[in-house]
Amino acid sequence: MPLVKNGAVVPDPFTVVEAEGPLPEGAVTVPLARLLAEGADLAGRNSPLGVAVPNTADVRELAPHLPHLSLVVLDFPKFRDGRAYSQARLLRERLGFTGELRARGNVLRDQVLFMVRCGFDAFEIEKADDIPAFAKALATYSIFYQPTGDGRPTVASLRAGHA
Amino acid sequence: MYVYDEFDRAFLGERVDDFRDQVTRRLSGELNEEEFKPLRLMNGVYLQLHAYMLRVCIPYGTLASNQLRALASVARRYDKGYGHFTTRQNIQFNWIKLSELPDAMAELAAVGIHGIQTSGNCIRNTTTDPWAGATPEEIEDPRLYAEVIRQWSTNHPEFTFLPRKFKIAITAAKHDRAAIRVHDIGLRLHRRGDETGFEVIVGGGLGRTPFVGKTIRDFLPKEDLLSYLEAILRVYNSGGRRDNIYKARIKIQVHEVGTEEFSRRVDEEWAQIREGALRLDEAAFDAIRDRFVNPAFEALDDAPAALAEALKNPDFARWHANSVGPHKVPGHAIVTISLKPVGKPPGDATADQMDGVADLADTFAYGEIRVAHEQNLTLPHVRQKDLPELWRRLDALGLATPNVGLISDIIACPGLDYCSLANTRSIPLAQRLTERFADPERIADIGRMHINISGCINACGHHHVGHIGILGVEKKEQEFYQVTLGGKGNLKTRLGELIGPAVSEEEVVDVIERIVDTYLDLRESPKETFIAAVQRLGLDPFKERAYAAR
Amino acid sequence: MTSPLQQKLKITGPTAVTANRLADGVVVWLTAAHGWSTHIGEAAVATTSEAALALLNAAHADENHAVGAYAARVAVEDGRASPANLRERIRVDGPTIAFDAAA
Numbered sequence: 113m114p115l116v117k118n119g120a121v122v123p124d125p126f127t128v129v130e131a132e133g134p135l136p137e138g139a140v141t142v143p144l145a146r147l148l149a150e151g152a153d154l155a156g157r158n159s160p161l162g163v164a165v166p167n168t169a170d171v172r173e174l175a176p177h178l179p180h181l182s183l184v185v186l187d188f189p190k191f192r193d194g195r196a197y198s199q200a201r202l203l204r205e206r207l208g209f210t211g212e213l214r215a216r217g218n219v220l221r222d223q224v225l226f227m228v229r230c231g232f233d234a235f236e237i238e239k240a241d242d243i244p245a246f247a248k249a250l251a252t253y254s255i256f257y258q259p260t261g262d263g264r265p266t267v268a269s270l271r272a273g274h275a
Numbered sequence: 276m277y278v279y280d281e282f283d284r285a286f287l288g289e290r291v292d293d294f295r296d297q298v299t300r301r302l303s304g305e306l307n308e309e310e311f312k313p314l315r316l317m318n319g320v321y322l323q324l325h326a327y328m329l330r331v332c333i334p335y336g337t338l339a340s341n342q343l344r345a346l347a348s349v350a351r352r353y354d355k356g357y358g359h360f361t362t363r364q365n366i367q368f369n370w371i372k373l374s375e376l377p378d379a380m381a382e383l384a385a386v387g388i389h390g391i392q393t394s395g396n397c398i399r400n401t402t403t404d405p406w407a408g409a410t411p412e413e414i415e416d417p418r419l420y421a422e423v424i425r426q427w428s429t430n431h432p433e434f435t436f437l438p439r440k441f442k443i444a445i446t447a448a449k450h451d452r453a454a455i456r457v458h459d460i461g462l463r464l465h466r467r468g469d470e471t472g473f474e475v476i477v478g479g480g481l482g483r484t485p486f487v488g489k490t491i492r493d494f495l496p497k498e499d500l501l502s503y504l505e506a507i508l509r510v511y512n513s514g515g516r517r518d519n520i521y522k523a524r525i526k527i528q529v530h531e532v533g534t535e536e537f538s539r540r541v542d543e544e545w546a547q548i549r550e551g552a553l554r555l556d557e558a559a560f561d562a563i564r565d566r567f568v569n570p571a572f573e574a575l576d577d578a579p580a581a582l583a584e585a586l587k588n589p590d591f592a593r594w595h596a597n598s599v600g601p602h603k604v605p606g607h608a609i610v611t612i613s614l615k616p617v618g619k620p621p622g623d624a625t626a627d628q629m630d631g632v633a634d635l636a637d638t639f640a641y642g643e644i645r646v647a648h649e650q651n652l653t654l655p656h657v658r659q660k661d662l663p664e665l666w667r668r669l670d671a672l673g674l675a676t677p678n679v680g681l682i683s684d685i686i687a688c689p690g691l692d693y694c695s696l697a698n699t700r701s702i703p704l705a706q707r708l709t710e711r712f713a714d715p716e717r718i719a720d721i722g723r724m725h726i727n728i729s730g731c732i733n734a735c736g737h738h739h740v741g742h743i744g745i746l747g748v749e750k751k752e753q754e755f756y757q758v759t760l761g762g763k764g765n766l767k768t769r770l771g772e773l774i775g776p777a778v779s780e781e782e783v784v785d786v787i788e789r790i791v792d793t794y795l796d797l798r799e800s801p802k803e804t805f806i807a808a809v810q811r812l813g814l815d816p817f818k819e820r821a822y823a824a825r
Numbered sequence: 826m827t828s829p830l831q832q833k834l835k836i837t838g839p840t841a842v843t844a845n846r847l848a849d850g851v852v853v854w855l856t857a858a859h860g861w862s863t864h865i866g867e868a869a870v871a872t873t874s875e876a877a878l879a880l881l882n883a884a885h886a887d888e889n890h891a892v893g894a895y896a897a898r899v900a901v902e903d904g905r906a907s908p909a910n911l912r913e914r915i916r917v918d919g920p921t922i923a924f925d926a927a928a
C-alpha cells in the first residue's frame with residue numbers, strides 16, 4: 113500500500129509488529145493492546161513508536177502514551193465505516209496529538225478531504241490511480257461550513273470578515 | 276426565506292462539479308458501484324425499479340417561486356413531466372438518467388436548490404413546520420435554526436459515514452406539524468423566562484422498530500445548539516451499531532444503552548466542547564437571520580368585505596373552511612393546496628401545476644411556497660381579499676379539492692409502482708380510497724382523519740402514526756394490507772395498533788369503509804373525532820365490523 | 826473490486842437475471858450471450874439453480890453496464906420469458922398508476 117504524505121508517495125519507515133514476539137530494530141507500529149500492556153517498556157526503546165488502533169477503541173485510553181508516540185494509525189475497514197473520523201478529531205483536538213495520524217484500510221480519494229479535515233496527515237492509499245488525483249481531491253472544495261481542528265476558515269468566519 | 280450568499284452558491288457549484296466528476300468516473304468504470312452508491316445517495320440519487328430517482332431537498336419546506344419553476348423545468352426536461360412531493364419536505368423525480376443528472380443538478384443549483392444529503396448515512400435535510408414564519412402560534416421562526424443546522428451539517432467531515440441515516444426535525448409551535456417525536460433528533464423551541472431554547476428529543480423513528488423519541492434535555496440554550504448536536508452525533512458515530520443495518524439507527528442505541536446512560540455520554544462529550552468553536556453568539560445568528568427575506572406585509576384588515584361576499588358561494592365557503600388557516604399578520608391567511616385530488620396519486624404535481632402555483636404565489640402570496648409533511652403545498656402568506664380569486668385559479672389547475680386533513684388527504688409512499696423495496700403498491704390503493712371517499716359532504720362529516728399508507732415495513736408512508744395506518748405485506752406474491760388504528764403524529768405521538776390479520780387488495784377499501792361507518796355510528800356527536808372515538812372505544816367494535824363480512 | 830461472487834442460489838422455477846442499465850437506469854435482462862436487452866422476451870432463462878447462478882455471476886461481473894442485478898422468476902411461453910409476478914410486471918410495463926391521472 114503506497115503511503116502518501118503532503119501529496120507525495122513517501123517510504124514507510126515503520127515495521128508492523130504483531131501482538132506478541134520480539135521487536136525488530138527501528139521504527140515499529142504495535143497493536144493497541146500491546147501498547148496498553150507494555151507501554152512503559154515500549155517507550156524506553158530508542159526508535160519511533162507507532163500504534164495501530166481499531167476503530168472500536170476509545171482513543172482516550174491513549175492519552176498517557178501520546179508523548180511517546182510518533183504515529184497513530186486509524187482504521188477504515190470499509191470506507192463506509194466512519195468511526196475513525198471521530199477518533200481522529202478527538203486525538204487532534206481533544207488530546208493534542210501532534211505526530212503522524214495515518215488512515216489505513218479502504219482509503220479512497222472521495223474521502224480524503226474529510227479525513228484531512230478531521231486531522232489525518234498520512235494515507236495508505238488503496239488504489240494506485242488515486243494517487244495522482246490526490247491533490248485534486250483536496251482542492252475539490254474551497255467552502256467549509258463547520259469548524260474542525262484543521263484551521264480552515266469557515267463560512268461563518270469569512271462572513272464575519274466581510275462584514 | 277433564506278437566500279444563498281456567495282459562499283453558499285460557491286459551495287453548491289463545487290458540489291455539482293464534484294458529483295459530475297464522480298458520475299464520469301462511474302460511467303468510465305473507474306469507480307465501481309459499491310464505491311459510487313454512497314456518493315450518489317449523498318446527492319439524493321437512488322436507483323428505483325424503472326430508473327434513477329432524484330430527491331431534491333426543499334430546505335425546511337420553503338421555496339421561492341423561481342425555485343418551483345426550476346423544479347417544473349427539471350420535471351419537463353429530464354423527467355416525465357411530473358414530480359412527487361414527499362413527507363420529508365422533498366420532491367422526487369422518478370425517471371432521471373444518471374448521465375443527465377449533473378446537468379439537472381446544475382440547473383437546480385443555479386436557483387440555490389439541490390439534493391445534497393437527502394439520502395445516505397449522513398445528516399439529512401432538517402425539516403420543520405410548513406407554517407413557520409406565518410402561524411400565530413409559534414414563538415419564533417424555527418427556520419433560522421434549521422438553516423444553522425443545514426450549514427453545520429453540510430459536508431460535515433466527521434458525520435458523513437454514520438451508522439445509518441440521521442434525521443432532525445424542529446418546531447416552534449404548540450401544534451407539532453413536523454413530527455419531531457419520530458425523528459432521530461426532535462427539537463422543540465420554547466421559552467424559559469426571557470431565554471429561548473430547545474427541548475431535545477432523541478431516538479424516535481418509525482421503520483420496522485418504531486419508537487417515540489425520549490427527551491434528554493428539557494432546555495438547551497440556543498447558543499449551545501450546535502455543540503450539543505455535535506456531542507450527540509459523536510456519541511452515535513462512535514457507538515451506534517454497524518453490525519446490522521436494521522439496528523443501526525440511533526433509536527436502537529438509545530434503547531439498548533438506556534436513555535439515562537445515553538444522555539450521560541452526550542453530556543460528558545458536550546462538557547468538553549460546549550465552550551468551543553461551535554458556540555453560537557447573537558452575531559452568528561444575525562448573519563444567518565439577515566439572509567432571510569421576509570415578505571413586506573401590507574397593512575390590511577381581517578375579514579375584508581370581498582371575502583364576506585364570496586363566502587356566500589357554498590363551494591368557496593367549503594374550501595375556505597377546509598384549506599385556509601389563520602395568519603399572524605392581520606388581513607392575511609395561510610392556504611393549503613391539496614395535492615390529493617380524487618383519483619390522483621397523492622403528492623404528485625405536474626410541471627404545469629408547479630408553474631401555475633409559482634405564478635399564483637407571485638400574484639397572491641409574496642412569491643413564497645411551502646411543502647407540508649402531508650404531501651401538500653402551502654401558500655403561507657395570502658391576502659384575505661385575494662382568496663376568492665386564488666380559489667378560482669387553483670380550481671382551474673385542479674388544485675382546489677377541499678379535503679385538507681380529511682379522509683382523502685392520504686399520505687402514501689411510492690410503493691411497488693416505483694420502489695424496489697416494496698411489498699405492495701400504495702398509490703393505487705390511495706387512489707381507490709379517494710374515489711370511495713369522493714363526496715365532499717360525506718368527508719366533511721367524517722371530519723379530521725389521517726390515513727397513512729406504506730408499501731413495506733420501512734414506513735416511509737408513516738403508517739404507524741396514521742389514525743388509520745395501512746401497511747402492505749406480501750403473501751404468496753399477492754398484495755395484502757395490515758390495518759392499524761389509533762396512531763397519532765403530533766406532540767402526543769402514539770403508534771397505531773393492529774386490528775387483526777391482513778386483508779387482501781380487493782377487500783381493503785371495504786374494510787376501511789366499514790371502520791369509518793363504525794365510527795359514524797358510535798361517535799358521541801359529530802364533535803368527537805375519529806381518533807378520539809378510537810381512544811374511547813378501543814379497537815374491539817372496529818375489529819368486529821371490519822371483519823364482519825368475511 | 827466488483828461485488829463478491831455469489832456462492833449459492835436456489836430457484837423454484839424458470840429464472841432470468843435482470844438489472845438496471847448503468848447510464849440511464851432502464852430495466853434490462855441478461856441474454857444468453859451475456860449481453861443486456863430491454864426486452865424480457867430476449868432474456869436467457871435458467872431452469873437449474875446452477876445455470877441461474879452462472880447467469881447471476883455473469884451479471885455481477887458486468888457492473889459497468891448494469892447494476893443491481895438479481896435473479897427473478899419468470900413465466901415462459903413459446904420459449905420466451907415474461908413476468909411471473911406483479912413486481913416484474915411493473916418493471917416491464919411501468920407503474921400501474923394511470924398516467925393521464927398523473928398528467
Ligand code: HEM
Nearest residue numbers: 361362363480481482483524688689693694696733734735
Ligand atoms: C422509493 C424510494 C425510497 C426508498 C428506497 C426508501 C427507503 C427507506 C428505508 C430503507 C427506510 C427505513 C430506514 C430505517 O428504518 O432505518 C425509510 C424510512 C423512511 N422514509 Fe423512505 N424510501 C423511499 C421513499 C420515501 C418517500 C417518498 C418518503 C416520503 C414520502 C420517504 C420518507 C421516509 C420516512 C419518513 C421514513 C421513516 C422514518 C424514519 O426514518 O425512521 N421515503 N425509507
Ligand code: SF4
Nearest residue numbers: 688694697730731735
Ligand atoms: S415504505 Fe417501503 S415501499 Fe414505501 S417507499 Fe418506503 S421502502 Fe418503498
